Amino acid sequence: MPEDPEISVIIHQILAKIVQLAKKEGKAPMAYLWLFSRCFTLGTKAKPYSSISVDNSRYTESFDSDDDSYVPNAFDVTRASGKPWAYLVKKNLKPGPVCVARRGKCLAIGAGHHLTTFHLGLEAKVTIVSQEDYEKLIANDCPRSNKNKAKAAKMRSFELHSDFIEPGSSANTNRTINIFAAIVSESFAIVFSDFARLMRMHVTSINRPWTQQDLDVGSPEWPIIWSAFPDGADWFLEKDVALNALEKWRHDMSTGAPGHSKPIVDVIAKNGNRVFGGFGRHLANDFLYYAAIFPGAPCSWVCSDDARFSHFTSRIVSYTQIWRSADFLKRCGMSTNSSNPFAFNTTSDRNYTAGFIWVFRKAFVKIPQDLYNQYLREGLFDPTHKIGDPYQYTGPLSDKQFKRIEVNYHAYLDAFTVITARVPDGWKDGPVQSFSDLKEAGYSTTIGPAQFHEAKQNMVDPDHAIQVCLQPGRPAKVTGNGPGRKRKALTRETLEKMKLQKKRKLMIHSEEQEKENELPIIVASPSPPQRLTRSHKC
Known part of the structure; x- marks a missing residue:
């Protein structure tokens, strides 16, 4: 699961975005919480699992907006029906200043009357997108792939727009994303997604907007914020x-x-x-x-x-x-x-x-x-x-x-x-x-701020890129409005080098599998089966 380094990068990028907009617009951005309960996990009778819990003991619904024109998504309403958190889905929520905190492996974001504490599970991803990109992300949902059609219809995903698929990456262009929640402002959104659907959220609702002072270390709210997902004192802040x-x-x-x-x-x-x-x-x-x-x-x-x-x-x-x-x-x-x-x-x-x-x-x-x-x-x-x-x-x-x-x-x-x-x-x-170095993991996720499923799918696949990206003549200039130095256009020479690296990784993986299939001479007690986690060895 994401550890201190990954959370540090997430917080750093969110705060940088808030500061950038405050400087540009002359005021702190206002935002509200939006839940996509249609993407929440269902769990099973044998293994009950809930994506969200709430504490609304200090909250009255009349304090939030009552927009008669608002029509909630039918799938969201169905999933929320009869649940303690239904009040977060059935109406528009009032915006408020965005306030952010972290403790260990968890983070919390307040917007309006609602503060959400996030436990990112195995590999949940936090992505800052423009308002335009946010609208593209949530434009089309679809049933998830499941033999049980009723369950597939309830636990849905969003079709990933072609703008979010890098040319020359995986040949699989039928990609989806499971969006659990978003903190939405007029100009940007902080999107929480998880392809494994293991992330958890705890929403604390109160009768006034949350403030950054509420999220300061030592505030009366500080221990309450982290009570749902306790991780102990933060070694930097506390x-x-x-x-x-x-x-x-x-x-x-x-x-x-x-x-x-x-x-x-x-x-x-x-x-x-x-x-x-x-x-x-x-x-x-x-x-x-x-x-x-x-x-x-x-x-x-x-x-x-x-x-x-x-x-x-x-x-x-x-x-x-x-x-x-x-x-x-x-x-x-x-x-x-x-x-x-x-x-x-x-x-x-x-x-x-x-x-x-x-x-x-x-x-x-x-x-x-x-x-x-x-x-x-x-x-x-x-x-x-x-x-x-x-x-x-x-x-x-x-x-x-x-x-x-x-x-x-x-x-x-x-x-x-x-x-x-x-x-x-x-x-x-x-x-x-023996084990495989994580640099040989190829397109499987490992560890680090960049190692998340949606991003790894966008790594260039040299075999596919040679077929679809190369055009006769001088390579086109790469355009885009991202920060920093612009990316270089893909060339045949670059892709051929990447093909050699990919071939080497596949050979190493094949050799490892052959070793695992051999019947070894037992010289010590056999190892017990290892758990599978995001940060486990390949």
């Missing part, structure tokens, strides 16, 4: 609260509380203790590499030594500052330089993969000199050394700025690390297995 929670967690783990023997990577990634707000599987793996801690180390071991825990604490503070830094937002938070809001942001993706993913699903990592030498001093590269035992390193230290080191994937632990030292008895470990 550092002192987060540090206090970490100290309490240390005390619990040191005194044998439930979970004290669990691997630290699982505890950070799952965040059941609400201590590691903003973390998921990616950040948990990369942070432990940054802290030079084996991901299978029990929590009690991490907490048992004052110096070790002090280092752990200082590292988590410095690591979590990265995602709000000006450097990160400059390199990964820019909008795509295309008039198509769903175009794949190649620059953001390249910068994020190269600079902000270290060991998670990466075949190699460039370790900075100081961190590399720390690993040497602690014997973490020595296969004969057991972690935790005394160690005296007498060899030379590196004087290079970076060292390129292979990353190992411990399948039973579902974790990535460069540590090759032996682990103590009782630690969760398991055999090292």
Whole structure:
């Protein structure tokens, strides 16, 4: 699911849009909430699942507009009938100033009397579009693909307009988008979509417009906003609260509380203790590499030594500052330089993969000199050394700025690390297995601010592009009103290079499948099946 970095980029882009319009128009933009309940998931009797919940205990419907000319969509009304949130669908909602907040992996947007807290699930996408593009997005809905026709008619999608399909991308032009909600102003809209339909929303309605002060840290509304999807204190906005929670967690783990023997990577990634707000599987793996801690180390071991825990604490503070830094937002938070809001942001993706993913699903990592030498001093590269035992390193230290080191994937632990030292008895470990670097994922989504389904579908497919995009003569000049340098036109030379890269990725994928189909000689207990998540290895 989207973690702290992805949320940081979303918030950065929304705030930039608000500031841009306020400067241009001389006033803050006004907007209202619009729900598309026809796209909400239905769930099943065995697995009930709701896309939305509400708290309207402080709200009276008469405070919102009562437009007699408004006719709600019949499919939206049908899905909302008898539901607690029907009042959000059956009438136009009053606009109000757009106010925004975030905490860990969740974000909240207020508009008028209604504030929506979003949990983005596995891969929900947030897209800022012009009013003109918004109208195109919601122009035509259709039943979803389902053997059960009644269910397909209820759980609908929107047909993706041809303007949002990049020339030369996937040959599949019959694309749809599942829009759950939008924050709509006169000039733009913030659209929330999810191809997997796993995102969840909680709407808090009150008898006055929400203000930005309501969403400030420490306000009376602050704990209420996040109560539906608790993630713990935000390590950037609420550092002192987060540090206090970490100290309490240390005390619990040191005194044998439930979970004290669990691997630290699982505890950070799952965040059941609400201590590691903003973390998921990616950040948990990369942070432990940054802290030079084996991901299978029990929590009690991490907490048992004052110096070790002090280092752990200082590292988590410095690591979590990265995602709000000006450097990160400059390199990964820019909008795509295309008039198509769903175009794949190649620059953001390249910068994020190269600079902000270290060991998670990466075949190699460039370790900075100081961190590399720390690993040497602690014997973490020595296969004969057991972690935790005394160690005296007498060899030379590196004087290079970076060292390129292979990353190992411990399948039973579902974790990535460069540590090759032996682990103590009782630690969760398991055999090292091969894996595909996330750069070889092709058109499958991985992790990062650009890695969402609708955008990945718009990556250029060189085989298809050669057939439909190349014209005789000089390449046409690429036009568009997107920010930044204009994109270069596709040329045969460029597409031929991309074909070679695609062929290489397909060969690697084929080789991996062949390895998986072989009957191996069992030298260790087999790994349990791994869960499938957006940020899981290919």
